[in-house]
Amino acid sequence: MSATLPASFLEKMKFLLEQEYDNFMSSYDEKRYYGLRVNELKVSHEQWLRLTPFKKHLEPILWTDNAYYYEEQDRPGKHPHYHAGMYYMQEPSAMVPVELLDVQPGQRVLDLCAAPGGKSTQIASKLQGQGIIVSNDIATERTKVLAKNIELAGVRNAVVMNEHPSQIATSFPQWFDRVLIDAPCSGEGMFRKNESMIEEWENFSVERCSSMQREILDDVAKMVAPGGQIVYSTCTFSPEENEEQIARFLTRQPEFSVVQVEVNWGWSHGNHQWVSDEISEQLSQKQLLSIDGTIRLWPHRMKGEGHYVAVLKREGIARDISESSSGREVERHIMWRTIDNTVTKRDKHTKNESKFVKSGNGNRSSIKGKEKLKQNQNYGKSINAEATPEEMWNKFAKEQLSIVPIVNYEAICYGNRVYLQPEGLPSLAGLKVVRAGWYIGELKNGKFIPSHPLAMGMRQDEAIRSINFASTDELLQRYLKGETIFIDSDQLIIKDGTKQNGYVLICVDHCSVGFGKYVDGMIKNELPAGWRLI
Known part of the structure; x- marks a missing residue:
């Protein structure tokens, strides 16, 4: 790592880590880890493993059942399978919050601070097309990449918004079964991954971030249905944004409690001793000790960047999603x-x-x-x-x-x-x-x-005309660059009784990458400019 860490940050880490401080500092000299997660809305895990050319360098990420570490030189973002939405490249630790959210098909889920969309696509994969995901981000420019990543993943059941949490709370009172808060934070856990975060940390105080997080948590409390859950996560080490933030929330929202998370794979417990005396005195002993059931991810203990995650549950009986219309046939006018x-x-x-x-x-x-x-x-x-x-x-x-x-x-x-x-x-x-x-x-x-x-969002069998290319086919590369391509008519897969000319679904290894328009041996490219290979 070439950048110099701020002295005040180093002093804080010495206090928090004590004898582990040297090991923590050594982690900054190690390479960062790269991860990708298979998108099972588009391809089964088993099918992807058969198809991928990266198998030689893959190593399973232990806290998920469909994600892998990969080598930087493999550059999976350049492969046609990426353009088909078969996988999403995501920092390995960033996959943990959704794993702890316990998403079930048919649920109503809010991803409140969703851009760039990795966690939303992870949630959508778990919903399997049943239920609803509302993906929101307050930053207008960031919603563009959020929407694109959701569309790339083939998600059908998402609504994307650009709203303040208080406005969403007004329209969705006690409505969501699950809410993910990937909270804006001071970003201390990302210093190794992105050295520019160091300068941002020096410009934006922990106190400012804590204030925003407090408002977000209180707005979200209004949106969670009885028996519903919140997962609150940050990518920082600061107790003021982590254990202290959750403890303060419990004093304001007594209908919520901490769900104890089992510690595995190098994860660590949260620490109730890092809660201030002022707040500790307002909690029962049980509430205070429950803070230890939150988790910390330290980069010197596991293969990933620094994170904090807390699972909170609202009292009451959860909505029976089997009674929901989502996922079952209904007749309506x-x-x-x-x-x-x-x-x-x-x-x-x-x-x-x-x-x-x-x-x-x-x-x-x-x-x-x-x-x-x-x-x-x-x-x-x-x-x-x-x-x-x-x-x-x-x-x-x-x-x-x-x-x-x-x-x-x-x-x-x-x-x-x-x-x-x-x-x-x-x-x-x-x-x-x-x-x-x-x-x-x-x-x-x-x-x-x-x-x-x-x-x-379509499967190949949902198109009356389709054509399938291998990922190495030159015609596929030309299509992804926005070019018109020429084919023999017998390459088309056409349903019985269908005319040859018309819209055709272009697929790579049977996963859709876009539309073309077939006319007498020519496929006119319908790929939007912003989706093409450069």
Whole structure:
């Protein structure tokens, strides 16, 4: 490590670590660790192991069942499998919080400080398409990469927002079964990974970070359902942001308690002795000692960077997710709500309606949240007087796709963009929405144009036309660079009764990487510019 660590930081670490201080300091001379996690929304773990060219250098990350250390020189971000969303590259210790969140299919999950999206994609993989994940980040610019990583992973059941926690709490009172807080912090645990964090640490005080964390925790407490859980994590060593922060939370929110985490794989217990006397005196002995059930990840004890994680549970009986509509077939009426909030069954002869919000059983309110895209200028005007957005989507799906009808999703429009949104969400009115659900396409010149996220979320068997390339195929490389490619028609995989010409799902080792448009031996490239190989 070339950078010089601040003297005040070193003094603090001597106090915290005592006889382990020298070993801790030696860790800064070791190489950083690189990790990747298999995305089982796109490929099974076993299938990926058969396909990957990196197997020679892989070493399992012990606290997950589908992640590996890899060698920096392998550069998996350059491989076509990365562009298919088969895996996500993530610092190994950063995988721990979601593992402790205990996500189950069908749950409602909030990732509050979600950018760049690694933990959200990890949560989505555990949900397996059932339930809902709301991914939020307060930094507008960071939501762009957040949305892209969620789309790259093929996530169908996510909503992406750019909101302050207090605003989310107002719209989602006691609604989430699980909440992840990857809290903004002083970043001391990342000094080895990113030396620029040292300068940031000197500019942003621990006190400032502690204040933000306190507000976030109190807002989140309002969102957690009875029996629900919070995982609070930081990438810093400061007790003020860790044990002290959790102890203070328990004094303000007595309906929460610490869930004891078993220590494995070089993890360490939290330390209640690092809680200030002022706060210790406000807790019962049981509450105070429970702080030892939180965990610390020290870089000299395990293969990863420094983290702290606490699991908190709200008292009460947890929602029975088996009773949720998520993940099971339901029958419901299809209704549409126009922009004047009038709920009516859709009459196919009605004209002059352009901005629709689909309403399940008439209990949805119109979505007016300000999307982080410019509002379409056709707001309130007819986009197509002959068909609703849903009718246009259904027509496209029938002609160009082989998708089984998607239950438990609502088709909604923001301007000319069409989304499939997980059913059961509260109203998003007034919230800053970046992605209102699975972005499937847009209405343009009276036609439905499919989106790249639609392709990324599809399986090969859901396309009536597809083509599969090996990861080493030169044609695949040309496609990923945005070029038009030429093929023999017998390379296409076409469902019975399907015309050859039309949209084709491009796949690498049977995982989708995007759409093309096939016309007489030529595949016109539909890969957006921002998704191409450079």
